[in-house]
Amino acid sequence: MPEAVLHEHHHPPALAHHFENLEEQHTAATLGMWVFLVTEVLFFGGLFMAYTLYRHWYPAAFMASSHELDITLGATNTAVLIVSSLTMALAVHAAQEGERGKIMFFLVVTMILGLAFLGIKSVEYMDKFEHHHVPGASFHFDDPALQQPAQIFFSLYFVMTGLHALHMIVGLGLMTWMFIWTKNGTITKDYSSPIEISGLYWHFVDIVWIFLFPLLYLLGRHI
């Protein structure tokens, strides 16, 4: 008897075998991504802790080092990321409406903006290499009194922005995956949660930068 009931049950193709219905599957996926983002907050939290301590210890070195960063490029990148969050949100909206063409368009725009961010970031990294601002044996800071704490600033700068960039690259991989899933018809109006949770991830990576930019580029800077 239960067997018969089971077979009569409407079973959408996107529904995994272990969920009762699409609603349960959707809320599970969304909760899963939120929990993952909590771990990400703690992951970056360790770095922010280190930043807070050393900024408190070495305010002069952190201010002087902050001046060595290119505020124009940093601000441009901030704008690029914020716009990419908008296009991502539009992709999510299109997914909820089931408009495949729009999803793919906005995913591509998001990816282009993400790549632009990484391009600008690598220009900045190149600049640091040329000016010997990469921590290690060849690190050099103009003010010899601040040489050591400035190296701590740049160590944190590279670890923080490097891990952020790594998250961007993972995000681009996700976008590519979502693009393929949209193109081959896996994503439907009933099954838009993959795009939605990819969007959550992308916004999170954006928000990390929203904290990194003022901490590294702006705080204590006198223009």
Next chain:
Amino acid sequence: MSSSTELKLPPNNYLHDGYGWKSWLLTRDHKRIALLYLAAITFFFIIGGAFAVGIRLDLATPAGDMVTDDTYNKLFTMHGVMMVFFFLIPAVPATLGNFLLPLMIGAKDLAFPKINLASWYIYMIGSLFTLYAIIAGGLDTGWTFYTPFSTAASTSAVLPAGLGIFINGFSSILTGLNFIVTIHRMRAPGMTWFRLPLFIWAHYATSIIMILGTPVVAVTLVMVVAERAFHFGIFDPAVGGDPVLFQHLFWFYSHPAVYIMVLPSMGIISELIAAFCRKQIFGYTFVAFSSLGIAVLGFLVWGHHMFVAGESVYAALVFSLISFFVAIPSAVKVFNWTATMYKGSVEWATPMLYAIGFIGLFTIGGLTGLFLASIGIDVHVTDTYFVVAHFHYVMVGGTIMAYLGGLHYWWPKISGRMYPERLAKIAAVIVFVGFNLTFFPQFILGYLGMPRRYHAYPPEFQLLNVLSSAGASILAIGYLLPMFYFAWSLRYGPIAGSNPWGAVGLEWNTTSPPPTLNFEETPVVTWDAYEYPTPVEGHVA
């Protein structure tokens, strides 16, 4: 049991759903993934145990004449790394937790079966890095990786070991994430939060620690690796960095990690006590919330590892006080288990022996924790064998006792067959005696001032060290016996039937071993956890 030997295993069980290595290595069934973990952690337990054998052999004589001091440093480091990161942390959640969590809440699987399988592969990749570190000259930093020794001074394989533990952390995070979402979203109809078995509450609390703590140690290891590999300056005092910051970040995870090890074990004990006393757990709600209480307080006490590391006296006072608070939820559990046993119909089966052993040993481990939370005493016994004995009472006397108890209790569910009861009881007694003989003398050694992590010691400490080494060999026999008879029972053990213990709980309401999707039809729960005595449906006598 005599009549049950004529029974047969149910034909549609998960063990018979596909054969060959592919059906295991590509499985998404939480029960098979639990067994993959079981095999892996048993392997690492043996490796970690082998290092312990080296330690105890060397310490049998005061001269430290078996291995050099460098080798000894590597022995205790690799013992700690293997046991903590690759055995104790995944021991209960990834095996019994993985197997039982969906069964106990009436779900078909965990919320994310592919992520569950991925977590096992991540664990294995992390373990390969760490095994490579062992082969490539070993690791001598202690399992704590303290800077600047780990980043600037040590000549051993810090990078692969650090990367291995970093990678392994993600398997822990993904397991915790999977558990939280599953408990929130996939409970069977009628399975309300306060009908959940306490095992589930314990795993919920554990998962919270896994997702909040593990990323912090992960990023800390990133910084250690960056400093060691690329000469970044973060913790190195030579460039103005702060090595104590490393200790803060490390213990922010690694203290709560102790609760990742012991909370799931406490969940097991609640199940065992209820089943073998035939009673509802006394103060169910208190025991449930005490798990959450331990998880929350566990995040606020890391500074007690650093009383002598130069933290401010005010910080030390606060950390000391909050460390005392941890005793409250811990004692709630111990008292409520004892109250459950009072006037219960206690059955002295093997799992119950382990449960009783756990309560005794965890109580000693917990009470000596209060000694160490008192700043004055801690300064006296810091870095002595007193500390070593304390955390072995909690991690080995607590976690491993419960793990073994749980493994015996659910073995009929996992394998469909019974283990040999008499031999198992003997093994349980051997473990208990061997454990106490190994570690109780270490309390005395530490109190008398023998420091940890030294390979030679003054001759007056020899008697106690010989007792400890002798105890370790007894303990080793106690651990090896179950490995053999569990393997034996897979083929020759009597058929268990769905509910050999006459226990309540959804996992006993399906066949042993269960079908791949756990239940023939989704159960509807209309009863509280541990509703004894009730006629058990589907009970095969």
